[in-house]
Amino acid sequence: MNLYVINHGFHYELENVARLFFPNEKITVVRECERKEEPYIYTEMSDKLTVEVKAGDFNKSLNTENTGEDNEKELSLAQMLYKLLCEFTGINQPWGLLTGVRPIKLFRNVSNEQGFEKAKEIFANDYYVSPEKLDLAVMTEENERKIIELSKPDSFSLYVGVPFCPSRCSYCSFVMSSIERAKKLVDPYADLLCEEIKLTAEIANKLGLRLETVYFGGGTPTTLSAEQLSKVIGTVNGNFNMSACREFTVEAGRPDTITAEKLKALKENNVDRISINPQTLNDDVLREIGRKHTVQQFFDAFALARKCGFTNINTDLIAGLPTDTYESFKNSVDGILALDAECITVHTLSMKRSSTLTEKGVTIDREGAETTRKMLEYNQNELLKKNYIPYYLYRQSRMAGNLENVGWSKKGYESLYNVYVMDETHTILGCGSGAVTKLKRNNPDYLERIFNFKYPYEYIDRFEEMIKRKNAISAFYTQ
Numbered sequence: 001m002n003l004y005v006i007n008h009g010f011h012y013e014l015e016n017v018a019r020l021f022f023p024n025e026k027i028t029v030v031r032e033c034e035r036k037e038e039p040y041i042y043t044e045m046s047d048k049l050t051v052e053v054k055a056g057d058f059n060k061s062l063n064t065e066n067t068g069e070d071n072e073k074e075l076s077l078a079q080m081l082y083k084l085l086c087e088f089t090g091i092n093q094p095w096g097l098l099t100g101v102r103p104i105k106l107f108r109n110v111s112n113e114q115g116f117e118k119a120k121e122i123f124a125n126d127y128y129v130s131p132e133k134l135d136l137a138v139m140t141e142e143n144e145r146k147i148i149e150l151s152k153p154d155s156f157s158l159y160v161g162v163p164f165c166p167s168r169c170s171y172c173s174f175v176m177s178s179i180e181r182a183k184k185l186v187d188p189y190a191d192l193l194c195e196e197i198k199l200t201a202e203i204a205n206k207l208g209l210r211l212e213t214v215y216f217g218g219g220t221p222t223t224l225s226a227e228q229l230s231k232v233i234g235t236v237n238g239n240f241n242m243s244a245c246r247e248f249t250v251e252a253g254r255p256d257t258i259t260a261e262k263l264k265a266l267k268e269n270n271v272d273r274i275s276i277n278p279q280t281l282n283d284d285v286l287r288e289i290g291r292k293h294t295v296q297q298f299f300d301a302f303a304l305a306r307k308c309g310f311t312n313i314n315t316d317l318i319a320g321l322p323t324d325t326y327e328s329f330k331n332s333v334d335g336i337l338a339l340d341a342e343c344i345t346v347h348t349l350s351m352k353r354s355s356t357l358t359e360k361g362v363t364i365d366r367e368g369a370e371t372t373r374k375m376l377e378y379n380q381n382e383l384l385k386k387n388y389i390p391y392y393l394y395r396q397s398r399m400a401g402n403l404e405n406v407g408w409s410k411k412g413y414e415s416l417y418n419v420y421v422m423d424e425t426h427t428i429l430g431c432g433s434g435a436v437t438k439l440k441r442n443n444p445d446y447l448e449r450i451f452n453f454k455y456p457y458e459y460i461d462r463f464e465e466m467i468k469r470k471n472a473i474s475a476f477y478t479q
């Protein structure tokens with residue numbers, strides 16, 4: 001599909017709108033037009049704003065006056081394109097023409113600026129968000145807002161990354177190393193990670209910052225041994241001022257990495273929230289997606305965590321996994337609800353460019369997108385019936401059916417970190433390979449990023465060089 005972009009610079013937004021309807025097609029942006037090559041989307045800004053779609057028998061165009069600010073012109077072009085593509089494909093997108101990662105933050109910002117009712121009106125009438133997703137956005141925003149209000153001007157959260165996993169999930173694009181292949185790296189990595197944590201704590205303490213939440217993610221932090229976990233988590237507890245810390249999460253994501261010793265190490269080090277992620281309660285689907293554990297291993301790990309005293313456990317599910325069916329997904333939701341987990345995070349499969357699935361040429365067709373929509377609908381109905389609340393939501397590109405990821409929890413068990421990171425409420429100090437420190441200033445909003453090296457071997461080999469970047473934290477706060 002050719003996307004002609006004539007006399008304007010809004011190609012990014014228009015390409016994103018086109019991609020909602022043609023997720024598997026190559027969209028080529030063309031900036032000059034001598035002859036339109038079919039199939040095409042033609043957009044032009046002259047005395048009028050014009051959009052035309054021609055593909056097969058379909059050929060329609062819309063236009064409007066070329067007036068207003070740039071953002072209004074961009075929205076007008078996007079709206080016209082959206083309408084034409086809805087007509088051409090017969091598909092209405094659940095989130096309308098919204099393509100960003102943070103629709104809830106957008107709703108909050110519009111609501112703060114123009115009022116709640118106006119924000120609803122804009123979402124429905126300007127962005128064409130469906131009534132169902134608008135309801136979900138309103139519910140989620142209300143729950144997020146209460147958490148955001150807990151953050152103070154000097155608050156920050158700490159992220160610690162452990163980039164090792166037992167095997168690669170077929171949908172993953174994260175830079176991780178298989179623990180088997182990276183065995184030799186793990187000890188030096190853990191040692192340097194402790195060094196980075198100490199140095200980061202020193203900076204935060206000197207600046208008098210207030211640590212609100214800690215999150216160990218990755219990768220799979222519980223690929224580390226019990227001793228390594230004690231050492232790294234103990235370094236956080238021993239060096240940061242933990243007096244204001246409200247939440248300490250460790251992603252024990254893969255059930256096949258969980259042992260009683262590791263859970264004991266987490267508990268002894270004041271970890272109060274863990275994630276154990278089955279993704280599906282269907283063994284065939286687990287095999288299909290390259291996770292080397294069984295459903296029974298998940299149940300055993302969950303029971304063990306309860307036995308070890310964990311009273312706040314999150315479980316992740318993914319809707320739209322290859323070979324999964326509506327019935328099987330329903331069974332997964334029902335099975336997780338029967339466990340009475342405090343948090344249930346339900347993702348929609350996203351076809352990330354560098355994932356094994358995409359490399360293999362797997363795509364999501366219309367039927368798959370519709371099944372995924374029904375899966376989320378079932379999930380939402382059941383979770384609401386059981387009094388779970390949606391407390392954070394984000395979207396990614398190339399998601400099945402252009403749907404969403406939602407964190408659900410029982411009241412009082414919302415993960416604060418998830419909200420802070422998605423809303424960009426306050427500074428996140430990141431340690432470990434792949435971690436990104438995000439320095440946040442409010443009023444006006446300003447975000448500065450410091451990147452750590454992505455790969456564990458780079459992190460180890462170039463640690464001294466990388467660690468110098470952390471000086472930017474003090475510089476940011478003392479400016």
Ligand code: SF4
Pocket residue numbers: 164165167168169171172173174176218219220253254
């Ligand atoms: S457990 Fe998570 S980080 Fe590890 S391979 Fe699977 S999706 Fe990627």
